[in-house]
Amino acid sequence: xxxLKWLVPTFYIIFLMLPIYWLLNMSFKTxxxxxxxxxxxxxxxxxxxxxxxxxxxxWYNGYLNxxxxxxxxxxxxxxxxxxxxxxxxxxxxLGDKHLFFWLLTNRMAPPAIFALPFFQFYSSINLFDTxxxxxxSHCLFNIPLAVWILEGFMSxxxxxxxxxxxxxxxxxxRFFFKIFIPTITAGIGITIFFCFMFSWVELLLAKxxxxxxxxxxxxxxxxxxxxxxxxxxxxxxxxxxTIVPGAIVIYFVRNYIAKGFALGRV
Amino acid sequence: MNKTVNQKAWFFVIPVFLLVxxxxxxxxxxxxxxxxxxxxxxxxxxxxxxRWFKQILQSDRFHSxxxxxxxxxxxxxxxxxxxxIGIALSMPKEGIWVSVCLVLMSMPLLIPWxxxxxxxxxxxxxxxxxxxxxxxxxxxxYNFTQQIGxxxxxxxxxxxxxxxxxxxxxxxxxxxxxxxxxxxAAEIDGASRWxxxxxxxxxxxxxxxxxxxLLRFMDSFMIYTEPFVLTGGGPGNATTFLSIDxxxxxxxxxxxxxxxxxxxxxxxxxxxxxxVFYNLMMKNEEKS
Numbered sequence: 001x002x003x004l005k006w007l008v009p010t011f012y013i014i015f016l017m018l019p020i021y022w023l024l025n026m027s028f029k030t031x032x033x034x035x036x037x038x039x040x041x042x043x044x045x046x047x048x049x050x051x052x053x054x055x056x057x058x059w060y061n062g063y064l065n066x067x068x069x070x071x072x073x074x075x076x077x078x079x080x081x082x083x084x085x086x087x088x089x090x091x092x093x094l095g096d097k098h099l100f101f102w103l104l105t106n107r108m109a110p111p112a113i114f115a116l117p118f119f120q121f122y123s124s125i126n127l128f129d130t131x132x133x134x135x136x137s138h139c140l141f142n143i144p145l146a147v148w149i150l151e152g153f154m155s156x157x158x159x160x161x162x163x164x165x166x167x168x169x170x171x172x173x174r175f176f177f178k179i180f181i182p183t184i185t186a187g188i189g190i191t192i193f194f195c196f197m198f199s200w201v202e203l204l205l206a207k208x209x210x211x212x213x214x215x216x217x218x219x220x221x222x223x224x225x226x227x228x229x230x231x232x233x234x235x236x237x238x239x240x241x242t243i244v245p246g247a248i249v250i251y252f253v254r255n256y257i258a259k260g261f262a263l264g265r266v
Numbered sequence: 267m268n269k270t271v272n273q274k275a276w277f278f279v280i281p282v283f284l285l286v287x288x289x290x291x292x293x294x295x296x297x298x299x300x301x302x303x304x305x306x307x308x309x310x311x312x313x314x315x316x317r318w319f320k321q322i323l324q325s326d327r328f329h330s331x332x333x334x335x336x337x338x339x340x341x342x343x344x345x346x347x348x349x350x351i352g353i354a355l356s357m358p359k360e361g362i363w364v365s366v367c368l369v370l371m372s373m374p375l376l377i378p379w380x381x382x383x384x385x386x387x388x389x390x391x392x393x394x395x396x397x398x399x400x401x402x403x404x405x406x407x408y409n410f411t412q413q414i415g416x417x418x419x420x421x422x423x424x425x426x427x428x429x430x431x432x433x434x435x436x437x438x439x440x441x442x443x444x445x446x447x448x449x450x451a452a453e454i455d456g457a458s459r460w461x462x463x464x465x466x467x468x469x470x471x472x473x474x475x476x477x478x479x480l481l482r483f484m485d486s487f488m489i490y491t492e493p494f495v496l497t498g499g500g501p502g503n504a505t506t507f508l509s510i511d512x513x514x515x516x517x518x519x520x521x522x523x524x525x526x527x528x529x530x531x532x533x534x535x536x537x538x539x540x541x542v543f544y545n546l547m548m549k550n551e552e553k554s
Contacts, residue, residue, distance in 0.1 A: 008356035012434075013370050016427060019389040020373065022396050026388055034388075038399055080281040087278035092271045099279065101544060106290050108540045110488030112509035113529040116516045117293030140289040143282055201378045203491050204513075218378045222495070232388065239381040246376025250369050257368045257435060 020243065026236035034232045049237035059238065062217035065131065066200065067245065069214065072135035074195040077142040078150075078188060085150035086176070090159065103144040114140065115208045122209055129211045137209055138199045145198065146191045153187025186256050193253045200246065217242060300526035318527035328528060330503070331511040332535075335487060338507060342425055342486045347479060349426070350433025351471070354441055355463070357434075368438075371431040383495025386424040390496075410497065414504040417497050421505050424492060429482060436478040440471035476547045480540065487536055508532055 026034055027049055028042040037043065053059040087093070088100060118137055119128070127133040161183065165175040181188070207219040221238050250257070301318055303311040322328050357367055374382070392398035392409045397420075401408040410420040444466065452462050490509035493499065499506035499514070506514070512532065516525035 005356045006358070008353055009358075009367050009371075012353050012430075013367065016370065016374055016431070018396065019385050019427065022389045023385045034394055038394055040396075076285070080285055083278035084282040087275035090269060090272075091275035092269045093273050093275040093279075096275075099283070101541070103282070103286060104544065105537055105540070106286055108484045108488075108536050109290070109533055110490075110509050110512075110536065112488065112490055112512045112516075113297065113533055114289075114293055115513060116522070116525070117296040118289075120296060121293050136285070137289060139285050143286055147282060197376055200376065203378060203380045208517075218380045221384070222380055235384060236388065239377075239384055242378050242381050243373070243376070247373065250372050250376060254365050254369050257372060 023236050024240050026232060027240045029233055029236075031231055031233040034236075046233075049233045050241075052234060053237055053241065058220060059217075062215060062220035062238075063241070065210075065214050066206075066216040066218070069131040069134040069138070069206070069216070070196055070199045072131060073138045073142060073199045074192050076135060077139055077146045077195045078191055080139075081143055081146035081150050081191070082181070082188075085147050085154055086180075088147065088151045089154035090162070100147075103147055107141045107144040107148075109140070111141075111202070111204045115204055118205060119208050128209065129213050131214045133209045134206050134214060134216070135199075137205045138202060140205075141202075142195045142198055145194055149191045149194060150184070150187055153184050153190075157183055189253055190256050193249060193256075196249055197246070297526045297529050300522045301530050304523055314523065318523040319531070322524055322528045322531060327511070328531075331506055331508050334504075334506065335508045338422070338489070339483060339486045341422055342429075343479065343482060345422070345426055346430045346433050346482060347475070350430050350478065351437050351475075353430070353434045354437035355467070357438055359442070368435065371434055373431075374428050375431055379491035380495050382424065382428055383492040386420065386427075386492070386496050390420050412501055414501060417501055417505050421493050421496060424496060425486065425489070428492065429485070432481065433478045436474040437471055440474040441467060444470050473547075473550060476543065476550065480543045480547070483543070484536065484540060487539075 025041060028045050028047070030044065030046055030048065033039075033042070033044060088096065114137075122128050122133045122137070127136075157180070161179065162175065165179055170179070203216070203218040203222075206216045207222070210216065210219065217238065221235055299311070302314060302316075304314050305311050358364055377385070387395075389395045390397045390410050392402055398408055398410070407413075408416050410416040448466050449462070452466060457465075488509055489507055490513065493505050493507060494510055494513075497505045499510045503511075512525060512528055515521050515528065
């Protein structure tokens with residue numbers, strides 16, 4: 001039985017890859033071929049779909065917009081979460097536990113609740129259809145998550161590190177940037193990964209808060225699907241390309257993934 | 267860790283507090299506003315008290331959406347948690363295959379949710395999709411756009427595909443933190459495979475499993491994009507979960523009062539369940 005153990009993850013991975021393969025398969029077919037024939041691989045291999053995406057600005061701008069607000073969101077979330085996570089991991093203060101739970105409740109709030117009020121709120125402060133609006137709105141769930149993960153990592157760093165540094169005459173800011181941050185780089189990497197992940201995959205808020213100038217790729221896809229008929233080949237190609245940034249990010253953090261998913265709390 | 271009391275720590279928390287408050291409190295107050303009043307636009311409001319809440323709590327539409335939501339989340343947890351643990355247990359512990367498994371398994375987690383829905387749509391279509399075509403070839407009468415059972419089957423399979431990896435990765439991280447000495451001791455004692463799992467592995471995974479259950483509960487309870495793209499909530503209302511119903515009411519029909527009341531009830535249910543989970547989690551942490 002031990003020898004056959006590898007079968008389980010193998011079958012699971014095959015199951016995971018099948019829909020992705022099907023998407024790729026579709027992306028190399030023309031829409032007519034997709035609709036008229038059923039085949040396990042493209043009969044008339046074409047790169048036409050990808051060519052459209054890379055030459056049509058409404059398409060490739062979608063990708064650029066998405067990447068822009070995702071990066072912006074990751075920077076804001078991590079920068080704000082670092083000091084807060086430090087405070088939660090090192091100090092007791094008035095209302096700390098309640099504040100921590102309140103932060104988490106925002107991660108629990110269904111985005112559907114916020115769609116309409118966000119639309120009105122960001123319109124009223126003239127941020128509608130900007131990248132910063134999407135980046136800020138994603139802070140709603142990414143900051144709590146970032147604080148949660150970083151707090152876990154920081155708590156696993158012994159407090160003696162702080163104390164030794166102060167004895168050695170380090171000021172707080174010098175200690176924090178020169179010693180503390182380098183010791184938790186893995187944690188910061190994982191946090192960025194998670195912020196990237198949840199901002200990249202979210203559509204409801206991103207779609208609600210944008211119209212033209214900051215429209216994310218995911219919204220470009222749904223709108224194309226409804227306006228110009230059902231361009232299946234094009235949609236498949238666009239979908240396949242959305243997997244690429246994620247795959248690149250996974251590759252960079254592959255050694256930390258398992259630990260990072262445990263949010264530093266193992 | 268013993269923490270020192272320091273009220274100045276609040277200064278560290280202020281940026282986070284402001285950013286989240288900016289996003290959470292102001293919009294949430296708008297929802298509260300709508301929930302208790304009737305509006306005809308132009309900032310004219312009339313007090314309605316608890317009328318919308320009563321209307322929602324008594325409506326069949328809300329009850330059935332809530333019922334579907336609990337059924338869906340329940341099925342998801344029952345399938346994904348044991349399956350995730352099982353896969354994590356059978357994964358290699360070292361060597362090149364660890365990275366390969368981790369990278370491939372994380373793939374579904376990083377695909378935008380509407381792409382997940384679209385991908386499963388073309389994967390499951392009875393005529394041109396691999397899943398639909400294969401099932402029909404095998405003699406099943408499968409069509410997820412027409413038959414309720416098939417729509418549920420496809421939605422659940424999609425969610426299993428999408429999120430089981432999260433449980434796998436969390437459980438795996440828990441398993442990797444077990445010292446080899448534990449296993450050696452178990453071997454000397456002649457412990458059975460089940461005993462090893464029950465008394466060594468499961469306790470070590472307890473913490474991460476609580477996180478896994480919490481995350482899977484929250485995310486499946488607020489699921490919107492994937493089923494919306496896959497089935498559009500149909501056939502009929504068969505896969506209209508709470509979020510889909512809410513967006514339909516708020517942005518589709520512009521029934522702001524009832525939609526706001528429903529938002530608050532919805533949020534309250536999630537909060538209540540998560541609060542219980544969170545307290546259990548914190549108790550565990552204090553014990554260890």
